[in-house]
Amino acid sequence: MPTWEYLTTPLMIHNTAAILNNWGSDGWELVQVVTGPEGGLVAYMKRPIVAATVAGA
Structure with a gap:
């Protein structure tokens, strides 16, 4: 069964695609976008x- 790591990041409305593409190139998948506590x-x-690969396995 896979295990996951999670990340939250603010999105600037004028640069959303570039931000998401940058994270996506590092293997991150977008799960959800929500309004933050400050709007x-x-x-x-x-x-x-x-x-991690175990030596000799």
Whole structure:
């Protein structure tokens, strides 16, 4: 069963695609965008945690 790590990041409305593309190139998948507590947009991201390879396995 996969395990995940999570990230939240603010989104600037004039640069949303560039921000999401940057995180996506690092393997992050957008889960949801919500309005933050101060009114801006916040992106919730996730990506699978890659298990460390054990030598000789």
